[in-house]
Amino acid sequence: MKICFFGVGGVGGYFGALVTKKFGEKHDIFFVARGPHEDTINSQGLTLKKSGGEELINVSPKLCTNNVGDLPICDIIVLLVKAYDLESAIAEIAKISNEETVILPLLNGVDIYEKIRSQLDTGVVFPSCIYVGTHIESPGVIYQKGGSCKISLGKDPMYPEFYPRALLSLLNDSSINFNWENPVQISIWSKYMFIAAFGLVTAAYGKTLGEVLDSPELSELTKSIMNEVEEIAKKLDINLDNDIVETSLSKAKGFPYEAKTSFQRDVELKGEINEGDLFGGTLIRYGKELNVTTPNTEIVYTRLLNK
Ligand SMILES: NC(=O)C1=CN([C@@H]2O[C@H](COP(=O)(O)OP(=O)(O)OC[C@H]3O[C@@H](n4cnc5c(N)ncnc54)[C@H](OP(=O)(O)O)[C@@H]3O)[C@@H](O)[C@H]2O)C=CC1
Numbered sequence: 001m002k003i004c005f006f007g008v009g010g011v012g013g014y015f016g017a018l019v020t021k022k023f024g025e026k027h028d029i030f031f032v033a034r035g036p037h038e039d040t041i042n043s044q045g046l047t048l049k050k051s052g053g054e055e056l057i058n059v060s061p062k063l064c065t066n067n068v069g070d071l072p073i074c075d076i077i078v079l080l081v082k083a084y085d086l087e088s089a090i091a092e093i094a095k096i097s098n099e100e101t102v103i104l105p106l107l108n109g110v111d112i113y114e115k116i117r118s119q120l121d122t123g124v125v126f127p128s129c130i131y132v133g134t135h136i137e138s139p140g141v142i143y144q145k146g147g148s149c150k151i152s153l154g155k156d157p158m159y160p161e162f163y164p165r166a167l168l169s170l171l172n173d174s175s176i177n178f179n180w181e182n183p184v185q186i187s188i189w190s191k192y193m194f195i196a197a198f199g200l201v202t203a204a205y206g207k208t209l210g211e212v213l214d215s216p217e218l219s220e221l222t223k224s225i226m227n228e229v230e231e232i233a234k235k236l237d238i239n240l241d242n243d244i245v246e247t248s249l250s251k252a253k254g255f256p257y258e259a260k261t262s263f264q265r266d267v268e269l270k271g272e273i274n275e276g277d278l279f280g281g282t283l284i285r286y287g288k289e290l291n292v293t294t295p296n297t298e299i300v301y302t303r304l305l306n307k
């Protein structure tokens, strides 16, 4: 098979390394990367420090490139760019996919499937989400620490009968945990509740997940954003568990004290280029459309925009 990891940063690099370690000989595996990260992968391979660095994996794909013109039509594309790069990435992916290509986008967000479908009508696209704490430590090196590392994915509403046997075998045989869930929207919204609330608060106040949990004031603020997400989900008929806010809060205890959300990292490193609209902007828009007040999201998002 021809398999492309489009974006091998924190999450894409983590999964790309695991799949390449297992299947680099058997399948043609391609990485799309750019800049110094691409250069280092080409000269030294991609290194994954798994579970906080105790286990080291080093892999080389068949080709790492920033130009999809170098790639064939692929059977499987794992899409892992930040939301602000999604539109341009989809335009590139359209060039290496056909109607049979299986596309797995693991980005945070509740409307990623719709965003992809508004631009791409080929391929089979699986709505999904993932809990994993991982980032680019230095060019060519991915550092993973924390998170269940489990993917939730469900059927493509456009092809409800299509079961992605090859993709699921690939994940399974690469020792990647997943749940095939239908409907998957409950998991996607539960993950979104977690990351929108913790992402906004960690980024706006410059605190790690552990520091937010330690602060009664910031925990309460995180919880109040989660309550707003819950109200929006209710209006959309997404049946989240009754205790979803409590379980989402306690999920953060499963991450190391010093863990940062990917959103906090972006705000610290890249300033204004970040996924704020995916969290704050989207929630505020939903609130207006659905008549749900979102005062806490607004306070935190405004603080971020004024940073
Ligand atoms: N990191 C985490 O722990 C988690 C992240 N997520 C979500 O997963 C998604 C990906 O996040 P993450 O992996 O952290 O992001 P990263 O920024 O670490 O990785 C994305 C990579 O894709 C590259 N890229 C983007 N567009 C192109 C392009 N056209 N050509 C070549 N390379 C490209 C980026 O390059 P460059 O750096 O040059 O922009 C970057 O290396 C986000 O939606 C995030 O919210 C979900 C769960 C956990």
Ligand SMILES: CC(C)(CO)C(=O)C(=O)O
Residues within 6 Å of the ligand: 108, 130, 131, 132, 133, 134, 147, 194, 195, 260, 261, 262, 263
């Ligand atoms: C929840 C968390 C922290 C890890 O999955 C995440 O999704 C992120 O940092 O974007």
